Amino acid sequence: MRGVVLHAPGDVRVEERPDPVIIEPTDAIIRVTAACVCGSDLWPYRGVEKLDGPAPMGHEYVGIVEEVGSQVTTIKPGQFVVGSFWASDNTCEICASGYQSGCVHRVLMGTIGTQAERARIPLADGTLVATPTMPDADLIPSLLAASDVLGTGWFAAVAAQTGPGKTVAVVGDGAVGLCAVLAARQLGAERIIAMSRHAPRQELARAFGATDIVTERGDEGVAAIKELTAGLGAHSVVEAVGTQESMTQALRSTRPGGHVGFVGVSHDVSLPGDELFMSLVHLHGGPAPVRQYLPKLIELICDRTIDPGKVFDLTLPLDQAAEGYRAMDERRAVKVLLTP
Ligand SMILES: [Zn+2]
Numbered sequence: 001m002r003g004v005v006l007h008a009p010g011d012v013r014v015e016e017r018p019d020p021v022i023i024e025p026t027d028a029i030i031r032v033t034a035a036c037v038c039g040s041d042l043w044p045y046r047g048v049e050k051l052d053g054p055a056p057m058g059h060e061y062v063g064i065v066e067e068v069g070s071q072v073t074t075i076k077p078g079q080f081v082v083g084s085f086w087a088s089d090n091t092c093e094i095c096a097s098g099y100q101s102g103c104v105h106r107v108l109m110g111t112i113g114t115q116a117e118r119a120r121i122p123l124a125d126g127t128l129v130a131t132p133t134m135p136d137a138d139l140i141p142s143l144l145a146a147s148d149v150l151g152t153g154w155f156a157a158v159a160a161q162t163g164p165g166k167t168v169a170v171v172g173d174g175a176v177g178l179c180a181v182l183a184a185r186q187l188g189a190e191r192i193i194a195m196s197r198h199a200p201r202q203e204l205a206r207a208f209g210a211t212d213i214v215t216e217r218g219d220e221g222v223a224a225i226k227e228l229t230a231g232l233g234a235h236s237v238v239e240a241v242g243t244q245e246s247m248t249q250a251l252r253s254t255r256p257g258g259h260v261g262f263v264g265v266s267h268d269v270s271l272p273g274d275e276l277f278m279s280l281v282h283l284h285g286g287p288a289p290v291r292q293y294l295p296k297l298i299e300l301i302c303d304r305t306i307d308p309g310k311v312f313d314l315t316l317p318l319d320q321a322a323e324g325y326r327a328m329d330e331r332r333a334v335k336v337l338l339t340p
Contacts, residue, residue: 003116004057004321009047012322020120025071028124030063034144035115037324037336039174040265045325056113059085060147072124079130082143083121084151084290085109090126100291115321117340129294139301141309141337146297150308151290152263153179157187159261159284160236164188169225171250172240172264173201175311175335178208180238182308185209193228195221225253240264256280263288312337
């Protein structure tokens with residue numbers, strides 16, 4: 001089968017990879033209908049994250065089940081399925097508490113690489129959620145968004161305790177930040193401030209429910225949030241970048257007693273203990289337990305309440321994956337959908 005392999009920073013190739021086979025009796029094999037390039041794929045692409053030789057890429061996917069292992073009972077061939085970037089059993093104590101991304105049997109889908117024609121999905125019964133019927137083609141981008149960016153944005157909004165009466169600030173205008181705006185709107189936030197300097201992303205943030213846009217960054221960005229919140233800071237702040245600057249901005253934009261939901265994959269971020277101590281802020285985040293939210297998100301998408309698929313502003317055939325990485329790296333695209 002054809003699949004994306006990252007050979008070195010900036011060197012994305014689409015090449016022949018071995019067809020996936022059932023290894024564990026709990027596995028399924030899917031034919032990938034759509035995959036995409038993640039902001040986190042840019043870390044190794046830019047050489048920020050070290051590569052140990054050529055690596056298969058991709059961890060977001062929707063597709064049709066082709067084959068299941070002997071112990072798979074609920075997932076069946078022919079179903080259209082959505083899964084998250086962590087495969088999880090959905091039965092252990094950690095999964096039962098809603099933290100499937102910390103499952104004791106978890107498998108990182110990025111090690112399998114779903115930017116490909118087919119993929120092996122470990123722990124299929126726990127990992128995959130089938131749609132009620134075969135979805136219309138125009139719903140596929142939104143279902144694919146549920147696989148990571150929407151689920152991650154949703155978790156960030158929940159971790160930041162978004163809800164009625166709350167003012168929410170979102171740091172980061174990538175697909176996850178934009179989906180966090182959408183989530184905050186669905187969760188009933190009163191005011192949603194998107195921090196973005198890019199006109200097309202501001203427009204999408206507004207379409208998803210942002211009430212205010214702040215274009216400043218750093219100390220000026222913090223000052224702008226304070227100005228909009230009577231000098232107090234936001235109740236809920238989503239951090240969706242993963243850098244020192246964004247994390248600092250999130251922490252300082254939150255009022256005492258407020259909550260930060262951080263989901264940007266952290267790179268060289270350190271928090272000074274004294275500032276953390278004095279902030280009186282709740283911090284919660286990490287790799288999102290997307291699986292917890294998938295049934296709900298699939299329902300909202302299939303009944304057309306939400307349309308997170310709008311984050312995909314470039315669709316390319318799988319063979320042009322290298323151009324997709326370039327477009328995201330150069331911020332010419334918010335998010336790139338790949339069709340195998
Ligand atoms: Zn588990």
